Amino acid sequence: MSKALDGVRILDFTHVQSGPTCTQLLAWFGADVIKVERAGAGDITREQLRDIPDVDSLYFTMLNHNKRSVTIDTKNPEGKQVLEALIQKCDVLVENFAPGALDRMGFTWERIQELNPRMIVASVKGFGPGPYEDCKVYENVAQCAGGAASTTGFDDGPPVVTGAQIGDSGTGLHLALGIVTALYQRTHSGRGQRVLAAMQDGVLNLCRVKLRDQQRLERTGVMKEYPQYPNGEFGKAVPRAGNASGGGQPGWILKCKGWETDPNAYIYFITQAPVWARICNVIGKEEWATDPDYATPAARLPHLKDIFAEIERWTMTKTKFEAMQILNKYDIPCGPILSMKEIAEEPSLRKTGTIVEVDHPTRGKYLTVGNPIKLSDSPTEVTRSPLLGEHTDEVMAELGYSPEQVSALRTAGAI
Numbered sequence: 097m098s099k100a101l102d103g104v105r106i107l108d109f110t111h112v113q114s115g116p117t118c119t120q121l122l123a124w125f126g127a128d129v130i131k132v133e134r135a136g137a138g139d140i141t142r143e144q145l146r147d148i149p150d151v152d153s154l155y156f157t158m159l160n161h162n163k164r165s166v167t168i169d170t171k172n173p174e175g176k177q178v179l180e181a182l183i184q185k186c187d188v189l190v191e192n193f194a195p196g197a198l199d200r201m202g203f204t205w206e207r208i209q210e211l212n213p214r215m216i217v218a219s220v221k222g223f224g225p226g227p228y229e230d231c232k233v234y235e236n237v238a239q240c241a242g243g244a245a246s247t248t249g250f251d252d253g254p255p256v257v258t259g260a261q262i263g264d265s266g267t268g269l270h271l272a273l274g275i276v277t278a279l280y281q282r283t284h285s286g287r288g289q290r291v292l293a294a295m296q297d298g299v300l301n302l303c304r305v306k307l308r309d310q311q312r313l314e315r316t317g318v319m320k321e322y323p324q325y326p327n328g329e330f331g332k333a334v335p336r337a338g339n340a341s342g343g344g345q346p347g348w349i350l351k352c353k354g355w356e357t358d359p360n361a362y363i364y365f366i367t368q369a370p371v372w373a374r375i376c377n378v379i380g381k382e383e384w385a386t387d388p389d390y391a392t393p394a395a396r397l398p399h400l401k402d403i404f405a406e407i408e409r410w411t412m413t414k415t416k417f418e419a420m421q422i423l424n425k426y427d428i429p430c431g432p433i434l435s436m437k438e439i440a441e442e443p444s445l446r447k448t449g450t451i452v453e454v455d456h457p458t459r460g461k462y463l464t465v466g467n468p469i470k471l472s473d474s475p476t477e478v479t480r481s482p483l484l485g486e487h488t489d490e491v492m493a494e495l496g497y498s499p500e501q502v503s504a505l506r507t508a509g510a511i
């Protein structure tokens with residue numbers, strides 16, 4: 097079966113996490129992704145957090161599936177010529193170097209346009225234009241600057257970063273959407289364009305509801321679904337909301353049977369208004385369904401803490417999976433807190449290709465997260481990440497270089 101992005105060639109100048117997640121998605125949708133790496137070294141993540149000596153790390157392999165790797169020294173004049181040939185042959189150049197690095201290499205937007213006016217140049221940067229535009233940025237810097245850290249954690253503790261890589265992988269996703277959109281516009285404009293996804297912007301986009309709350313707070317001075325209400329104080333900025341659900345349906349994380357020894361024996365429980373009477377029945381508090389202090393969402397808000405404490409008395413008598421089964425029968429929204437071990441072993445995620453076992457020539461078998469976006473006419477087959485420079489000869493031949501020219505360039509250190 098053909099793939100959605102068949103025929104699209106990506107010059108992948110990305111490294112670490114944000115850029116590689118983007119180009120990996122494009123590869124899964126069928127694009128030919130040619131990863132350009134520094135000879136001898138390659139993407140720094142190849143050797144970071146290694147679990148097997150001298151073998152590409154899981155950090156690298158899990159972010160670079162379905163790509164080809166060529167090594168080029170882009171600061172060597174002959175290496176630059178090879179890169180120029182690639183720019184002429186590709187549709188998209190994706191990069192996430194520190195600000196200015198591509199220009200310093202001699203590949204300004206103007207130069208790239210001279211070489212290929214149809215080229216789309218897509219970049220991840222830490223910040224958009226402004227006071228911080230020249231800063232280097234990693235995941236947690238973006239989480240802090242994008243509003244996630246100040247709104248995550250508990251009121252009596254410091255700001256907290258989340259395990260979800262919303263700065264890196266989140267921005268990679270944003271960039272991928274920008275690229276396919278630019279490719280679509282090119283079908284009628286005939287021109288390339290620049291695509292920028294700043295990590296601060298990507299995180300803020302995912303924290304949209306917190307900017308909503310900032311404005312609600314300024315108007316009313318109080319947000320009744322936050323745990324600070326009615327006993328705590330609201331300041332001038334959106335506070336950390338602990339495990340509150342943030343939407344119109346209050347929720348909290350509750351202990352389940354075994355919590356004393358299992359750090360993940362918890363369930364997320366949502367007191368959704370339409371099923372309130374069923375919740376009362378399940379936990380054995382039938383009288384709450386009609387008691388005016390409990391019967392309506394507005395009446396419940398001032399004592400949510402006590403309500404969740406009562407529900408927890410019930411959840412603590414069940415394992416998270418037992419509770420899930422019972423609550424689902426009554427359409428009560430809830431979710432078990434799954435550990436990474438439980439997720440890795442979950443058969444249904446294997447069946448859908450969300451968790452995939454991949455074989456690698458030097459590492460052997462390992463688990464990875466497959467394509468989370470499923471297209472019915474463009475199925476994803478996850479293949480292993482390339483070894484450093486594994487496809488240099490193959491790609492050089494496709495660019496029209498003879499074996500003699502390739503070996504001369506290799507001797508010159510250009511590739």
Ligand SMILES: CC(C)(COP(=O)(O)OP(=O)(O)OC[C@H]1O[C@@H](n2cnc3c(N)ncnc32)[C@H](O)[C@@H]1OP(=O)(O)O)[C@@H](O)C(=O)NCCC(=O)NCCS
Pocket residue numbers: 111112113114115132133134135168169170171192193194195196197198200201220221222231232233234235264
């Ligand atoms: C992630 C980041 C902090 C890493 O910084 P770094 O390791 O110092 O790497 P840089 O991006 O500065 O690139 C280092 C150099 O390698 C050079 N380089 C890269 N590939 C090369 C190649 N194939 N041949 C020769 N030189 C190469 C670059 O030109 C740059 O040189 P310069 O500083 O002399 O101009 C930085 O790239 C960054 O801020 N990126 C944008 C935001 C981002 O994506 N962050 C998330 C990462 S998950």
